[in-house]
Amino acid sequence: MTKGIDVLTICQLLRPAEERWIASRYRLTRADKDAVPDDIAARARALITSGLDGAPASLIDRMPRLELITVNSVGYDLVDMKKALARHIPVTHTPDVLTDDVADLAIGLMIMTSRRLAQADRFVRAGRWAREKFPVAGKVSGKKLGILGLGRIGRAIAQRAEGFGMEILYTDRAKLNTSYRFLPDLVSLAKESDFLMVATSAGPDARHMVNEAVLNALGPDGILINIARGSVVDEAALVAALEGGRIAGAGLDVFEHEPNVPPVLFGRDDVVLLPHIASSTRETRSEMGRLVIRNLEAWFSGKPLVTPTPETLAMLANR
């Protein structure tokens, strides 16, 4: 019986149906991540969070009975993994279920940016079509796509891009077992690519990986797409490169200081700006929520976790 188990959720992304289900099985309390009451922090044995909400050391420290952190996202860079591992608290996430949505969005965003489709929609709605010609844009099919980070999502993007007759190049920590062409460093990848797709997972070493030198290498005909994490791109350098015409455009689903977007980008037609919605479909959010549930259920019935993070898997194996 799990009814007596206290669970805390600070997750913005859980859908009502899944939240209701959890509330029917556990003593579930919802709190704002910045205002978790002391009593629930003291009691909760599981924490449900998301990639946006994270789990800082300050919160984990206030939760003496915490046994499990379940992240309703694939990325968990805002979870203090060091702290969690030191306390032997396993962390689960939601890989795979959102891969397709993210890859679809990446492809859509790439075409939108190159073909100026959001601008075109604004152009029609403003009634300008009757008076003006819409500028000719840039082609996508057959161009070179450079992928930074050929993990699950990177591969799903590559699979789609192959359908568009694109040539696919990538860089990653090491050469992988794939037919796509590997480039050992990001500057060479940017130099060779028409589109640079950021699909790497975010860690401290990925911060500002896409810097001024990388953007300059991408060049005045190159387009940057970021569907990974805002922190991977040096946003100030990106804004400067766009303003200086040193790259052709950018399609961004993520930003360094979400939900704040550099206001100077709002007036630009060479960018597409999305509010971090790569996995925000009803279908996928339900799948993600179900995965949170399966991990909770597994943990509290003594079964193996369904989707532990790799660090967690290593920790559990060493016990």
Added chain:
Amino acid sequence: MSDLIDVLQVAHVVPAIADKLKATYHVHRASPGDTIAPDLAPKIRAIVAGGVAPASLLAQLPKLEIIASASVGYDGIGVTEAGARNIPVTHTPNVLNDDVADLAIALMVMTARGLATADKYVRDGQWVAKGNMKLARTVSGKKLGIVGLGRIGKDIARRAEAMNMTISYTNRRPVEGVPYKFVSSLLDLARDNDFIILIASAGPDATKMINKDVIEALGPDGILINVSRGRVVDEAALVQALKSGKLGGAALDVFEDEPNVPAELMAMDNVVLTPHLGSSTIETRTAMGQLALDNLAAWFAGRPLLTEVPETQAARRVAK
């Protein structure tokens, strides 16, 4: 200049092509509906068009030998009159297929995922003010019905396959050698799919083929994408279905009365509206212009034409 061939250019072409045209011919600019000056008209031996060159224009040009159109469609060109005068019409098939297919897929993703609305949401500062957007719909793994499985239809299908979609289609007749399911009835196709992409070449019988019944069969979760011709869709019925929620969403690159777009559509956030961009990339416009130039060059050098339309080919064969 007098030894250069006089060419009437009635279309906008990209600068690189305009330069090449001027380097080879004596180019005169006009609009397709213009009256051509009487001293110029008898000198014109070729028209460079962009899909429009009506019979009224052709009738003014007694020495006209060829019409080279930098477009795939030529329903605005007087092909019957041209054929009767033994004048070939050339167009630019296939060159633009990739662009149209890219556009169709992007419009599908944009509509299902609400991406144009999302861009506006960020620019208007609503992300900060109101937080996360409401959830959208997944594309991958869903069912796509294609109306018209010609070359571009197949290019769309190949891209959709890479997104793990299940593809079926309707067409005048089943297409050989494709792994997609043929559905003879448009109504059934609409009923059984999440997305419908229209890419049928638009003969007169295609007018308002997508009527109220087809739109309602696609249903409240369905999305319609049109990258063929505006008149294929009953626009009034479409607007009505979107307003009443009987259709989930629509992405339109073409309209019944371009450049006029129904005002009601402009206020909806479940639609994406683009100004007939099908092939509007610098790469493709250059390739289309080049193919028109190559056809002109072939003609004046007495070589076979590269991409003559079937109607004038047939008429000229009969004339021989």
